[in-house]
Amino acid sequence: MLRTDEILSTxxxxxxxxxxxxxxxxxxxxxxxxxxxxxxVCRKVRHKITSRAARxxxxxxxxxxxxxxxVVNKRLALSPLSLLLEGHAMPAAIDLAxxxxxxxxxVAVDFAGGFTALVERGETPGQxxxxxxxPEVMQATRRVCASLNLASSKAGINMxxxxxxxxxxxxxxxxxxxxxxxxxxxxxxxxxxxPDNPFMAGAYLGTGQGDAVINIGVSGPGVVKSALQRLLSxxxxxxxxxxxxxxxxxxxxxxxxxxIGREVALKLRVPFGIVDLSLAPxxxxxxxxxxxxxxxxxxxxGGPGSTAALALLNDAVKKGGLFASSSVGGLSGxxxxxxxxxHLARAAREKALSLEKLEAMTSVCSVGIDMVLLxxxxxxxxxxxxxxxxxxxxxxxxxxxxARLIPVPGKKAGDEVAFGGLFGGGPVMAIRGTGENSDFIRxxxxxxxxxxxxxx
Amino acid sequence: xxxxxxxxVARDRSGIxxxxxxxxxxxxxxILSATQSVLGDYFAxxxxxxxxxxxxxxxxRDKLGERVRSEFDLxxxxxxxxxxxxxxxxxFVITLIGPDRPGILHALTSYLASKQINIDDLRCxxxxxxxxxxxxxxxxxxxxxxxLQADLEESGRELQFTAxxxxxxxxIATNELRFGRAT
Numbered sequence: 022m023l024r025t026d027e028i029l030s031t032x033x034x035x036x037x038x039x040x041x042x043x044x045x046x047x048x049x050x051x052x053x054x055x056x057x058x059x060x061x062v063c064r065k066v067r068h069k070i071t072s073r074a075a076r077x078x079x080x081x082x083x084x085x086x087x088x089x090x091x092v093v094n095k096r097l098a099l100s101p102l103s104l105l106l107e108g109h110a111m112p113a114a115i116d117l118a119x120x121x122x123x124x125x126x127x128v129a130v131d132f133a134g135g136f137t138a139l140v141e142r143g144e145t146p147g148q149x150x151x152x153x154x155x156p157e158v159m160q161a162t163r164r165v166c167a168s169l170n171l172a173s174s175k176a177g178i179n180m181x182x183x184x185x186x187x188x189x190x191x192x193x194x195x196x197x198x199x200x201x202x203x204x205x206x207x208x209x210x211x212x213x214x215x216p217d218n219p220f221m222a223g224a225y226l227g228t229g230q231g232d233a234v235i236n237i238g239v240s241g242p243g244v245v246k247s248a249l250q251r252l253l254s255x256x257x258x259x260x261x262x263x264x265x266x267x268x269x270x271x272x273x274x275x276x277x278x279x280x281i282g283r284e285v286a287l288k289l290r291v292p293f294g295i296v297d298l299s300l301a302p303x304x305x306x307x308x309x310x311x312x313x314x315x316x317x318x319x320x321x322x323g324g325p326g327s328t329a330a331l332a333l334l335n336d337a338v339k340k341g342g343l344f345a346s347s348s349v350g351g352l353s354g355x356x357x358x359x360x361x362x363x364h365l366a367r368a369a370r371e372k373a374l375s376l377e378k379l380e381a382m383t384s385v386c387s388v389g390i391d392m393v394l395l396x397x398x399x400x401x402x403x404x405x406x407x408x409x410x411x412x413x414x415x416x417x418x419x420x421x422x423x424a425r426l427i428p429v430p431g432k433k434a435g436d437e438v439a440f441g442g443l444f445g446g447g448p449v450m451a452i453r454g455t456g457e458n459s460d461f462i463r464x465x466x467x468x469x470x471x472x473x474x475x476x477x
Numbered sequence: 478x479x480x481x482x483x484x485x486v487a488r489d490r491s492g493i494x495x496x497x498x499x500x501x502x503x504x505x506x507x508i509l510s511a512t513q514s515v516l517g518d519y520f521a522x523x524x525x526x527x528x529x530x531x532x533x534x535x536x537x538r539d540k541l542g543e544r545v546r547s548e549f550d551l552x553x554x555x556x557x558x559x560x561x562x563x564x565x566x567x568x569f570v571i572t573l574i575g576p577d578r579p580g581i582l583h584a585l586t587s588y589l590a591s592k593q594i595n596i597d598d599l600r601c602x603x604x605x606x607x608x609x610x611x612x613x614x615x616x617x618x619x620x621x622x623x624x625l626q627a628d629l630e631e632s633g634r635e636l637q638f639t640a641x642x643x644x645x646x647x648x649i650a651t652n653e654l655r656f657g658r659a660t
Contacts, residue, residue, distance in 0.1 A: 023570065023645065025600050027652040028611050032572050032641060034651070086623055088647040276650040280657075 031273075035090060039243025039308050040274065042281045043301050044094040045081050046219035048226035048234040048294065049073050051135075055105050059113040062105055063120035070097065070124035070133070073233055073291075078129045080288045084281055092281065097125060098224035098236070099135025107147035114154035115161060122162040132207075134224035136167035139214065141176040142467070152185060156192035159204035166222035172212035172412040174419050178468040180409065186210050187405030187462070190426060194397065198430035201438045205427040206392065210408055212415030212422050217295045218351040223388070223423060234294035235286040236351065239278035239342070242300045243308040245270050245334075249316040263317055264337040271298065271341030279346045297351030298342035299387060300334075302362040304445030310334075310355050311364025322365060323374030331355060332385035352421055354387030359447055360427075360440065361392050366447030370437075376407070376450050384414045389423040394438050394449045397430040402459035403452060404428060409462065417471050478527045480509070480556040481537065487549035489520040497522065500544035504537060505529050525556065566615035568597065568645040571629065575638030577608035584632060585610060592620060613645065 034040040054065035074097055081092040099121065106114055118136060125133040136158060138148035155167055169186060172178035190205055197204035209223040216227020219236040226234070248270040252258050258266075278296045286293035302309045310331075311322045319330045335355045343349055357379065359365045368374035376393065383389045389411045395404070408424045415422030429438050432449045439446030487493055494513065501508060506526045513522040534553045541551060573585060582601060589596060599612040616625065626642050633640030646657030 023613065023648050023652065025602075025611055028570055028572065028648055029609075031648050031651045032643075035643075035647075036639070036641070086626065087644045089626075089641055089643045090647060273651040276656075277647060280646055280650040 034244055034247075034273065038247040039305075040240050040277060041091045041093050042085070042237060042239065042278050043241055044096055044219045044221075044238035045077070045092050045282065045285055046096045046098050046224055046236045046238065047074055047077050047289075047291065048098045048217070048230055048236060050100040050226055050230070050232050051102075052100050052104055055107075057108060059109055059116055062113075063116055066105070066117065066120050067124040070099075070121065071127050074128040074130060076289060080285055084284045084288065088277075088281065090277055090281060094132075094221075094238075095130050096219070096221060096224060097128075097130055097133035097135070098219065098226045099133055100226045100228070101137040101139060102135055103138040103145070103148045103151040105147075106150045107145060109147065109150060111150055111154050114150050115157055118154070118158040118162050118165050122164050125164040130164070132164050132166050132221045134166040134168060134221055135226065136165050137169070137225040139170040140182045141170050141173040141179050141212075143179065144182065152182075152189060155189050155208065156196045156204070159193045159207055160196040165207070166224070167208040168211060168214060168223045168225055169208070170211045170214040171408070172416050172468075173470075174213055174416050175470055175474045176467075177470040177474075178212070178409060178412050178416055180462070180468060181465045183210075183405050183409050183412070184402070184462050184465060186408055187401035187403070190404050190428060191401045194428045194430050201432070201440065202397070202427050202429045203440055203444070206425065206440065206444055209391075209423045209425045210412070212412035213420065214423075215351050215421055217297075219295075219297050220299060220301060220352060220356075222425065230294065231292055233291045235282055235289065235291050236294040236297065237278045237282035238297045238299060238301060238351070240274045241308045242302050242310045242313050242355075244274055245300065245338070246307065246309070246313045246316050249313065253316065260317075260333060264333055267334060267337035268341035271338040272345040275342040275345035275349075279348065293348065295348050295350030296342070296346045298338055298349055298353040299351065300338060300355040302356060302358065302365075303443055304361055304363050304366075306363060309362045309364040310357055311362050311368060315364065321371075321373040322368040323378045327378065328382050328385055331357070331382050335386040352387040356388060356391060357382060357386060358392035358425070359450070360394060360438075360445045361443060363445065366445065369450055370448040376452055380410060380414070383411065383422060384418060387421055389415070389425075391423065391425045392444065393426055394432070394447060395426055395428045395452060396433050396449055396455070397428050398433075399428045399452060400456050400459065402462040403455050403457075405462045406458055407452070409468075413468070416468075419473060478529060479531045480525060480527045481506075481532070481534065482552075482554055482556050483522075483524040483526060483537065484552040485520075485522045485524070485541070485545075485549055487520050487545070487547055489515050489518050490547065493520055493545065493547075494522065496545045497524070497541060500537075500540040501526055503544075504532055504540055506532075564615075565618040566595075567618060569614055569616050569642050570645055570648055571610070571612050571614060571640070571642045573608075573610040573633060573638050573640050575608060575633070575636060577603050577606050581608055581636060581638065582610060584636065585612075588628065588632060589614060592625065593617060594620075
């Protein structure tokens with residue numbers, strides 16, 4: 022029989038501390054839609070998405086109601102579309118992206134990831150087509166998310182592709198200038214991209230994941246913050262006690278995610294994949310990674326101590342989550358997306374959080390320099406330089422890192438930009454040394470894989 | 478073997494269970510299951526007890542009277558087989574929290590009875606003018622869950638109460654090391 026205090030603490034987590042399931046993401050492999058006739062490919066893709074995901078939203082809502090745990094986002098992660106573009110030209114990429122956009126709208130899902138190319142060592146013709154099509158696709162579609170894997174610990178960093186990514190970002194920003202460069206928010210570039218990540222914009226279905234799978238992103242930071250505040254309201258606590266409290270909370274949060282995920286998968290007759298432990302903030306007050314750090318005593322995020330506090334948080338979340346589930350995967354760390362986290366955006370506005378400190382913080386968490394607004398006139402080589410630095414942290418520390426940079430046309434450092442909704446808003450951040458070191462990027466070639474890539 | 482259901486209520490003190498169990502032991506009884514709690518300084522216990530041979534319930538009462546050294550109320554009867562056809566059900570937890578006043582539990586339980594929802598476990602407490610009800614109920618599978626939830630939330634609002642009805646698995650998942658049974 023359940024104990025009264027346990028029931029009440031669960032009810033409190035669900036009702037007043039933002040406990041929810043952040044994302045139920047259905048992975049769908051669409052490689053069986055390949056063919057030489059792009060119209061037929063598009064028809065098959067539309068059919069496969071609309072038949073596989075037809076009941077996704079309905080089932081998520083039904084299971085969510087049974088437990089009174091809302092499933093905030095229902096999404097799709099497709100196998101890399103670049104594979105369907107082999108042997109095709111640019112117009113095919115646009116058609117394919119539009120077909121996905123239409124199908125995704127039909128099943129009432131907000132985003133589908135998978136406009137993806139894995140180019141850590143080089144590009145195939147299909148991948149070249151996909152990358153060249155990115156500016157137009159990001160402008161012409163609403164629900165399609167893109168990702169590029171530009172580096173890995175096994176391959177090193179493809180600096181040709183990194184250079185190209187800078188130019189692509191500038192082009193996307195210009196094409197979506199009327200939305201403050203919002204198109205860039207739908208493109209993430211990675212080192213060591215995980216094949217089972219349920220979070221946008223970097224979700225895609227890797228090879229070896231089966232034909233369809235359900236992956237889960239657990240609840241956001243609100244529950245952890247409330248748990249810490251409750252602990253600290255009883256008097257000061259040591260960092261060891263704080264880590265224990267985070268672990269305990271992560272355990273419970275992960276359990277809820279796995280419970281919902283397994284049941285959704287069962288109902289949809291699709292295998293259950295992984296639970297991603299990442300703490301993903303939203304712009305809502307009380308749902309912020311920055312506020313967790315504040316509860317731990319970091320009154321100014323970006324100031325001294327911030328990296329250590331974030332490391333403690335990230336590690337404790339993993340330890341609690343790993344005990345709760347045997348299916349942990351994806352990114353599984355704390356996110357620090359500046360525009361999507363009101364507290365981090367404020368820290369950037371007050372100049373406590375600089376781009377350089379953010380980069381340092383991403384060495385101890387996932388996923389990287391995320392949702393960072395940059396001056397619109399930032400040269401492509403400078404964007405590539407920021408990307409290369411971030412990817413190097415991932416490659417040389419054997420972890421996933423990523424960059425989601427938004428050069429906002431017509432804006433300069435300190436200007437405010439608002440995207441609204443989950444994407445939030447914040448200040449344009451300053452870059453030290455804009456335009457410098459472009460020669461390094463223009464060298465091109467490959468930064469070799471690090472020594473620890475040879476593990477056999 | 479015949480089985481008997483006993484319910485004992487007495488002012489709480491130490492030693493009551495020792496005295497009850499001694500009486501049952503001397504009658505050749507074997508306790509199969511028991512629950513006990515204390516509420517408002519009163520002790521209450523329910524016992525399911527089997528005996529080798531049939532015992533007159535009056536003899537059980539007399540034996541307890543010899544052994545238990547304080548006043549008590551006793552109900553005792555021979556256990557009869559269940560008269561209700563078992564239904565396919567799932568266990569849900571209902572929580573109700575709001576300002577204390579008479580009639581809250583009556584409103585909730587009347588509604589549950591009207592839907593043939595059986596209460597398996599119920600706890601209520603009043604703290605600083607706030608009344609809390611937590612009950613675990615067996616909901617027949619044929620009932621529409623979203624309708625029940627909507628009814629409960631609406632009647633909760635009328636009483637200025639927050640009412641929730643959630644499947645027990647979410648409480649098992651967040652509080653125990655095991656997962657609940659998949660449904």
